[in-house]
Amino acid sequence: MNDTILISHEPATGEELWRGPVSDVDAAVSAARRAWAPWAARPLTERIAVLRAFANTVRRDAETFADLIAREAGKPLWEARSEVDAVVARVDIAVQAYAERTGKKKFDAGVGSSAAVRHKPHGVMAVIGPFTFPADLPCGHIVPALIAGNAVVFKPSEKTPAVGEALVAAFHGAGVPADVIQCVIGGPEEGKALVVHPGTDGVLFTGSAQAGIAINRKLAANPGKIVALEMGGNNPIVVTDTPKLADAAAIIVQSAFATTGQRCTSARRLIVKESVYDALMVELVPLARKLMVGDPLGEPQPFMGPVIDNDTAERMMESFVALLTGGGRALLHMRRSLPDLPFLSPGIIDVTDVPDRPDIELFGPLLQVIRVPDLDTAIAEANNTRFGLSAALIGGSPEDYGRFWANIRAGIINWNASTNGATAKAPFGGIGLSGNHRPTAYYAADNSAYPVASTEMDQPRATIMVGLRP
Numbered sequence: 001m002n003d004t005i006l007i008s009h010e011p012a013t014g015e016e017l018w019r020g021p022v023s024d025v026d027a028a029v030s031a032a033r034r035a036w037a038p039w040a041a042r043p044l045t046e047r048i049a050v051l052r053a054f055a056n057t058v059r060r061d062a063e064t065f066a067d068l069i070a071r072e073a074g075k076p077l078w079e080a081r082s083e084v085d086a087v088v089a090r091v092d093i094a095v096q097a098y099a100e101r102t103g104k105k106k107f108d109a110g111v112g113s114s115a116a117v118r119h120k121p122h123g124v125m126a127v128i129g130p131f132t133f134p135a136d137l138p139c140g141h142i143v144p145a146l147i148a149g150n151a152v153v154f155k156p157s158e159k160t161p162a163v164g165e166a167l168v169a170a171f172h173g174a175g176v177p178a179d180v181i182q183c184v185i186g187g188p189e190e191g192k193a194l195v196v197h198p199g200t201d202g203v204l205f206t207g208s209a210q211a212g213i214a215i216n217r218k219l220a221a222n223p224g225k226i227v228a229l230e231m232g233g234n235n236p237i238v239v240t241d242t243p244k245l246a247d248a249a250a251i252i253v254q255s256a257f258a259t260t261g262q263r264c265t266s267a268r269r270l271i272v273k274e275s276v277y278d279a280l281m282v283e284l285v286p287l288a289r290k291l292m293v294g295d296p297l298g299e300p301q302p303f304m305g306p307v308i309d310n311d312t313a314e315r316m317m318e319s320f321v322a323l324l325t326g327g328g329r330a331l332l333h334m335r336r337s338l339p340d341l342p343f344l345s346p347g348i349i350d351v352t353d354v355p356d357r358p359d360i361e362l363f364g365p366l367l368q369v370i371r372v373p374d375l376d377t378a379i380a381e382a383n384n385t386r387f388g389l390s391a392a393l394i395g396g397s398p399e400d401y402g403r404f405w406a407n408i409r410a411g412i413i414n415w416n417a418s419t420n421g422a423t424a425k426a427p428f429g430g431i432g433l434s435g436n437h438r439p440t441a442y443y444a445a446d447n448s449a450y451p452v453a454s455t456e457m458d459q460p461r462a463t464i465m466v467g468l469r470p
Contacts, residue, residue: 051146158187161185209232209361236270316344
């Protein structure tokens with residue numbers, strides 16, 4: 001038995017929220033291996049009914065869930081409530097996606113035979129979740145995996161274990177057997193053990209590029225284990241000619257500073273055509289300065305809560321200073337109002353004259369601005385990254401957007417909408433350091449079951465027509 005204790009604190013107060021023992025990964029995987037076959041043998045309609053009951057459980061306890069997410073992840077309550085709504089919506093979307101993406105097909109194969117395509121679950125799936133959306137993003141993997149007939153061992157982020165534990169309790173309360181969905185509490189070591197465990201048949205991961213690359217390396221010699229990586233981004237938002245600069249500024253603020261800039265789809269780089277730069281900054285900087293930063297449960301509700309912890313706050317402040325030192329020009333200074341708590345105000349810095357701008361994901365409320373002469377240069381600058389998750393164009397004509405869409409390397413490309421604008425009814429993922437071409441959301445069904453091709457006859461019928469001695 002592991003005697004190590006994990007403790008979770010509220011970012012907004014520093015107070016202890018939850019504590020519990022670190023889990024035994026071997027025991028969890030062994031239990032899941034015993035449980036998955038009976039679960040897979042249950043009719044699909046029964047599995048779906050249980051998952052619908054889970055959605056009803058979350059809907060019934062929505063305020064309790066939202067309060068817990070707000071406290072542990074530091075999200076404003078209004079945003080935590082929207083996350084709970086997204087969890088509920090996941091089930092119907094996953095049911096529809098499973099029917100469409102993995103539906104049974106049967107067709108004539110000639111000479112009295114038929115051919116069929118059906119799908120089988122992989123077995124035991126390891127799901128590793130982030131702290132950013134500690135309920136919704138894991139459910140984007142868990143719900144499709146359970147519908148397909150897999151067992152799931154879920155390791156929530158060590159920063160949000162209370163939400164992970166509550167989520168799994170809701171699955172159990174709805175009727176998913178205890179060993180079919182389990183919560184493994186722990187840190188990076190438990191995550192590594194789960195990834196390489198010989199008893200897991202797949203790894204469904206959402207998190208940083210560094211962790212995703214490490215997973216990919218660990219499993220490079222194990223092609224039989226499916227790996228879906230949804231990682232971060234150095235996401236560009238491009239602004240070209242538009243008369244609606246106030247609307248453009250609002251979209252930029254939503255893209256860069258929603259969830260305190262801690263979304264994988266958050267805009268990190270604002271690439272602006274020179275001709276609209278001055279007028280856009282007149283709208284953008286005052287709007288960002290007005291954003292309320294405060295207690296997630298406070299009234300009136302803030303736009304932003306804290307970042308997840310003090311280490312993150314310190315790294316973000318260091319990054320802001322480093323960009324200034326390297327030649328950046330502050331348009332809006334990032335500030336830390338309380339030295340012992342991770343509250344940061346939005347920061348905007350013009351980095352046009354910074355040589356060798358770092359191609360990293362600055363995971364917080366910091367927006368870098370780059371001036372360019374025209375749209376083609378903007379597209380080239382937007383693609384100047386190893387990441388490829390999300391990109392957006394504001395302004396321009398349909399022809400401009402067509403050129404932008406055709407040339408941008410990203411898995412999510414939007415026009416006159418936030419970089420965060422992605423519906424669960426579409427695939428969600430990226431390329432490069434942002435993902436491995438196995439998107440989540442609607443396409444998560446593809447990662448949860450594998451296709452099996454069959455040729456079938458009701459009786460054996462065959463003859464050898466050539467090559468036989470008389």
